[in-house]
Structures are given as structure tokens and as C-alpha cells.
Amino acid sequence: MNILLTGGCGYVGTPLTQSLLDRGHKVTVIDIQWFGNFLPSHPNLTVLREDIRNADAIPMAGVDVLMHLANVANDPCADLNSKLNWEVNTLATMLLVERAIAHKVKQVIYASSGSVYGVKSEPEVTEDLALVPISDYNKTKMVSERVLLSYQDRINVNIIRPATVCGYSPRMRLDLSVNMLTMQALMNKKITVFGGDQTRPNIHLSDMIRVYHHFLECGLKYPGIFNAGFENISILDIANRVTRHVPAEVVVTPSNDPRSYRLSSNKLLATGFAPKFGVEDGILEVIAAFRDGRLKDSEGCYNIKTMKKLAIAA
Numbered sequence: 001m002n003i004l005l006t007g008g009c010g011y012v013g014t015p016l017t018q019s020l021l022d023r024g025h026k027v028t029v030i031d032i033q034w035f036g037n038f039l040p041s042h043p044n045l046t047v048l049r050e051d052i053r054n055a056d057a058i059p060m061a062g063v064d065v066l067m068h069l070a071n072v073a074n075d076p077c078a079d080l081n082s083k084l085n086w087e088v089n090t091l092a093t094m095l096l097v098e099r100a101i102a103h104k105v106k107q108v109i110y111a112s113s114g115s116v117y118g119v120k121s122e123p124e125v126t127e128d129l130a131l132v133p134i135s136d137y138n139k140t141k142m143v144s145e146r147v148l149l150s151y152q153d154r155i156n157v158n159i160i161r162p163a164t165v166c167g168y169s170p171r172m173r174l175d176l177s178v179n180m181l182t183m184q185a186l187m188n189k190k191i192t193v194f195g196g197d198q199t200r201p202n203i204h205l206s207d208m209i210r211v212y213h214h215f216l217e218c219g220l221k222y223p224g225i226f227n228a229g230f231e232n233i234s235i236l237d238i239a240n241r242v243t244r245h246v247p248a249e250v251v252v253t254p255s256n257d258p259r260s261y262r263l264s265s266n267k268l269l270a271t272g273f274a275p276k277f278g279v280e281d282g283i284l285e286v287i288a289a290f291r292d293g294r295l296k297d298s299e300g301c302y303n304i305k306t307m308k309k310l311a312i313a314a
Contacts (some may be wrong), residue, residue, distance in 0.1 A: 001216070002106075004063045006030045006096070007070030009037045011173040012111070012165060016069070016209050030058055032071065032185045035210040035306055038170035040189025055085055055095035060103035065216060068096060068255065071140075076138035076304040089140035095146045100155060110148055113141045113260050114161045114201055114229055119260050124264035125223045127161070144199055145225065150312070159217040161199030163263050165208050166282030168289045174301040176227040178202060178279055182238050182286040185248035187297055194238035195255030201229030201263035204277035214273045219243050222271045229263035242283055 003020055007013040008029030020027050021042050028046045029039065031116030039047060050057055052070045052118040071089045072078050078085040081208075097108055117125050118132035133139045148157050174183050177200065184191045203211075211228045233241075239250045289295035 001064045002026045002028075002062050003065050003067055003216075004028050004030065004058070004060065004100075005067045005069065007068075007111075008047070009039060009171060010069060010073075011169045011171050011176075012205065012208055013069050014171045014290075015169050016212055017045065018273065019209050019276045021182065021308065028063070030057060035300055035303070035309060036214050039090045039160065040101060044052065052092040053094060055092065055099050055210070058096070058099065060099050063100070063103060063105050064107070064109045064210065066100045066105050067216075069110060070091065071111070072137070074137060075304055077307050078135065078140065078308055080262050081303070082136055082223060086137055086140055089143050090147065091195065091201055093134070093144040097148055097151050097155065101151060105155060107156045107158065107219055108148065109212060109219060110144070110160065111160045112145050112159050112225075113138065114261075114263050116142045117263075117266060122263035123262060124266075125227070125261045126264045126273065127227055127267055152249060157219050158215045158223060160211060160215070160223065161223040161229075161263075162208055162211075163203040163227075163231075165203055165205050166275070166279060166286075167205035168282075168285040168295065172289075172295055172301045173303065174297065174304055177214055177235060178238055178242075179286050181235075182246070182283050182288070183295075184240050185242050185246040186208045186237050186287065186290050189247065190249045191239045191242060193236050193239050193250060195254045195257065196239075196252045197234055198260040199232050199262055201227075202231045202238075202279050202282075203263070204275070204279070204282050205228045206277045206281075207275045210276070211268070212274060214271070218271065226271075227263050227265045228268055229265055232262040233279065234235045235260050235314065238279065242277060245283060245287055247258055276310070 008017045009031035026044045
């Protein structure tokens with residue numbers, strides 16, 4: 001297949017691109033490359049450094065599937081520049097899907113976020129529950145979903161609501177809970193947990209990639225919205241799991257972040273997908289990458305630090 005992948009130089013996008021190439025697909029990556037480009041050259045890979053807001057500059061001719069991962073990721077980065085957040089995460093999504101439809105693209109697979117649910121007390125948060133997004137970032141994801149669904153009579157739409165992703169990537173992120181807490185233990189022998197009792201869902205990076213492949217293969221049969229997260233555990237529990245492998249003191253401090261929810265992915269499981277990896281694998285990957293020198297605690301591993309350095313808040 002001929003796949004157009006936005007955000008293909010990102011934390012998930014980099015290994016996803018490599019896996020698509022390994023399966024014989026032709027891939028065009030669109031990425032502004034704020035965080036660099038870690039993709040090795042490949043005869044079936046084209047990488048274009050481009051802002052997704054410039055929809056007319058994005059080549060759609062001959063594309064079979066649009067995989068849309070590019071966004072201003074996480075709450076702090078979205079809060080830096082609200083206008084940029086809405087333009088990239090929502091307006092650009094609309095422009096991309098309209099351009100895809102005009103070029104007869106068959107399918108769009110969109111990376112939304114499990115955080116659109118906000119605070120939920122239900123024992124299982126399913127796709128049919130009302131969305132109560134708290135932050136600007138959550139709101140742009142919710143609105144983008146509604147925008148895409150408004151076009152579902154003209155293009156097949158698969159919307160994925162991922163849990164927090166963990167594990168090692170060449171374009172590493174250390175601002176995600178499992179990765180961050182593991183790195184704190186490795187660097188400082190001390191883990192700082194804010195709040196701690198908030199329950200959050202998690203998904204390993206390798207399973208996240210497998211979810212995208214799953215919908216690439218059977219998404220036309222299963223349109224709609226799907227949660228993707230398999231371990232609902234507290235932040236404190238994650239920290240304690242890290243200390244089983246890296247001795248460290250766990251310090252709990254107050255938090256003003258109330259988000260807490262238990263994601264149900266039964267709808268995804270019913271399509272035939274089954275997870276193979278977990279939080280434990282993510283912890284061990286981060287430890288291994290740190291100890292063999294592949295991973296260092298650099299500014300580029302933190303989205304907010306990089307965006308501030310680039311003066312994207314201006």
C-alpha cells in the first residue's frame with residue numbers, strides 16, 4: 001500500500017514507519033521535525049519536512065491510506081500556544097481529510113487520545129461514554145474526532161484513543177509516565193510521584209504499533225472509535241514496579257491533576273486484536289537503553305523543553 005503518515009518522525013511514528021517499511025509498504029512521512037528525524041533512508045521511504053497546516057503542500061495523489069499522528073502533543077505543550085494547538089490539532093485535521101477525500105484516499109486512521117474522557121468514576125470507560133475533556137489538548141482531540149466523523153460517509157474513518165504509551169523509541173520521550181519514572185530512578189535513585197492515586201491506562205509502544213497495523217489490515221471492516229489501553233494502574237503503582245528493577249526512593253507530593261479513569265478496550269479486543277506487551281516490558285526497555293548508552297536524559301526527550309527552546313510559544 002501507499003501510505004501517507006503524518007508525524008512519522010515522532011515517538012510512535014518513527015518505529016511505526018520502520019515497521020510499515022518492513023512489511024513492504026511505500027511510506028511518505030510528513031513531519032515538521034521539531035524533535036529531529038531518526039529515520040534511516042529506505043528505497044520505499046520519502047520524508048518531507050513540512051507543516052501539516054500547509055495542506056496544499058502535502059502530496060495525496062496515489063495515497064491509499066492516511067495515517068494521521070502529527071499533533072501538538074500533551075497538555076503543557078498545548079498550553080504554550082493555544083492558537084497553534086487548535087490550528088495543528090484540529091484545523092489541519094479538517095484540511096487533511098478534505099484533501100484526502102478529494103484525492104480518493106480510501107481510509108484515514110487517526111491518533112486521538114484516551115485523555116478525552118477526563119475524570120471518570122465508572123469501573124470501565126467505554127467508547128460510548130460522554131467526553132469531558134479538561135485541557136485544551138483534550139478538547140482539540142475531541143473536536144478533531146467530531147470533524148473526522150462528519151466525513152465518514154465519504155471516507156472510512158478509524159479513530160484510535162490510545163492510553164499513555166511506554167517503551168523505547170529512537171525518538172524517545174521521557175515525559176510519559178512509565179518512561180519518566182523509570183528514568184528518574186536510573187538517574188537520581190529517587191522517584192517523585194505527583195498525587196499517585198490517579199488511575200491511568202497504559203499501552204506498550206510495540207502494541208500501539210500493532211494496533212495501527214491491525215486497522216490498516218481490517219479497518220474497512222471496523223470503522224469508528226476504539227480505545228487502545230490494557231493496563232489501568234495508578235501512578236504510584238508504576239513507581240513501585242520500577243523499584244523492583246532499579247532501587248529508588250519513592251516520594252509522593254500533592255498534585256493538581258485530577259484526571260483518573262480506567263480504559264476499557266473490549267471493543268478493540270472484539271475485532272481480533274490481542275496485546276502482547278505491557279508496562280513491565282516498557283520499564284525493562286528503558287533500563288536496557290540507558291545502560292547500553294542508547295538513551296540519555298536530554299532536552300530533546302521532553303516535548304515541553306524542546307518547544308520552549310524553539311520559542312514556539314511566541
